[in-house]
Amino acid sequence: MPPGVLEEILAGLPVRSDPNLLVGIETADDAGVYRLTDEIALIQTVDFFTPIVNDPYIFGQIAAANALSDVYAMGGRPLTALNIVCYPSKTVSKEVLKAILAGGLDKVHEAGALLVGGHSVDDTELKYGLSVTGVVHPQRVLTNAGAQVGDRLILTKPLGTGIIATAIKGRAASPEAEAQAVAVMVALNREAAECLEGFTVHAVTDVTGFGLLGHALEMAAGSGVELTLSASRVPILAAAREYATMGLVPAGTFANRNFCQKSLRVAGTIDVVTLDLLADAQTNGGLLIAVAGDQAETLLARLHDRGVAAAALIGEVTAVGPGAINLKD
Numbered sequence: 001m002p003p004g005v006l007e008e009i010l011a012g013l014p015v016r017s018d019p020n021l022l023v024g025i026e027t028a029d030d031a032g033v034y035r036l037t038d039e040i041a042l043i044q045t046v047d048f049f050t051p052i053v054n055d056p057y058i059f060g061q062i063a064a065a066n067a068l069s070d071v072y073a074m075g076g077r078p079l080t081a082l083n084i085v086c087y088p089s090k091t092v093s094k095e096v097l098k099a100i101l102a103g104g105l106d107k108v109h110e111a112g113a114l115l116v117g118g119h120s121v122d123d124t125e126l127k128y129g130l131s132v133t134g135v136v137h138p139q140r141v142l143t144n145a146g147a148q149v150g151d152r153l154i155l156t157k158p159l160g161t162g163i164i165a166t167a168i169k170g171r172a173a174s175p176e177a178e179a180q181a182v183a184v185m186v187a188l189n190r191e192a193a194e195c196l197e198g199f200t201v202h203a204v205t206d207v208t209g210f211g212l213l214g215h216a217l218e219m220a221a222g223s224g225v226e227l228t229l230s231a232s233r234v235p236i237l238a239a240a241r242e243y244a245t246m247g248l249v250p251a252g253t254f255a256n257r258n259f260c261q262k263s264l265r266v267a268g269t270i271d272v273v274t275l276d277l278l279a280d281a282q283t284n285g286g287l288l289i290a291v292a293g294d295q296a297e298t299l300l301a302r303l304h305d306r307g308v309a310a311a312a313l314i315g316e317v318t319a320v321g322p323g324a325i326n327l328k329d
């Protein structure tokens with residue numbers, strides 16, 4: 001995954017560490033985690049972006065669900081949230097902003113968290129998101145860096161929302177495709193995260209801007225392992241494949257694929273469209289879970305029981321190594 005500009009710049013600055021800082025900025029993880037006591041660690045994360053759908057209420061839901069997801073990806077429970085708003089007051093009405101905030105608030109409440117404030121600035125382009133604070137037991141923090149050889153990999157949502165969002169912007173998406181992508185993007189990762197309790201889960205991350213390949217590569221590099229993914233087992237929205245075949249591939253997805261290429265070993269022939277789908281930049285994508293191999297089928301059954309219908313076994317951790325992905329059909 002292309003390193004973010006913040007990571008790149010902070011790497012040259014004297015950022016402090018602390019024994020209570022359990023997850024800091026160096027591991028490309030989903031959120032920061034700070035131990036307050038032996039029982040409680042604080043999770044902090046922030047995310048906001050420009051509208052990816054036309055309906056303001058749905059956009060608010062998506063942006064909030066996406067920000068909340070990083071708490072779930074660390075094994076935590078969100079407690080409080082702050083609105084972050086960049087608002088072009090001359091071009092966007094208060095009604096539109098109200099609908100966005102209502103969508104966000106509904107997701108905060110669905111997560112069992114409280115909205116406690118926020119901040120807005122005047123800007124030429126509308127942006128919305130949340131800063132979220134959550135809690136986790138310090139011994140039960142899930143990071144992207146603990147995957148072990150023998151683990152199997154589960155992905156909890158289908159890929160393709162980035163490609164469908166591009167089609168929506170280009171007015172090329174069918175209403176059905178848009179509805180499917182929206183359903184995926186507004187769904188909290190709460191159920192999936194709660195299913196993990198009691199299982200030997202070694203690593204978790206959520207699939208967002210770097211796509212499945214990028215986030216899987218972060219997990220592989222952070223864990224010092226090689227992953228083997230079965231492309232044909234990865235759940236993918238059918239319309240996304242259709243639009244990718246038509247060339248509706250967002251620039252971010254293309255950049256992800258290029259970046260991952262050097263750490264990717266492809267066995268047999270995998271077409272470029274499939275590679276684009278595996279690299280597709282997601283918004284509030286599913287959790288990628290590395291679970292002890294002998295518990296994978298039971299965890300998958302629990303996910304399906306709890307309504308995480310698209311969850312699928314998509315690969316395994318196959319070797320120790322500096323971080324690479326083997327891709328087979």
Ligand code: CO
Pocket residue numbers: 029030069070073205206207208
């Ligand atoms: Co994340």
Ligand code: CO
Pocket residue numbers: 030045046047070208
């Ligand atoms: Co994030």
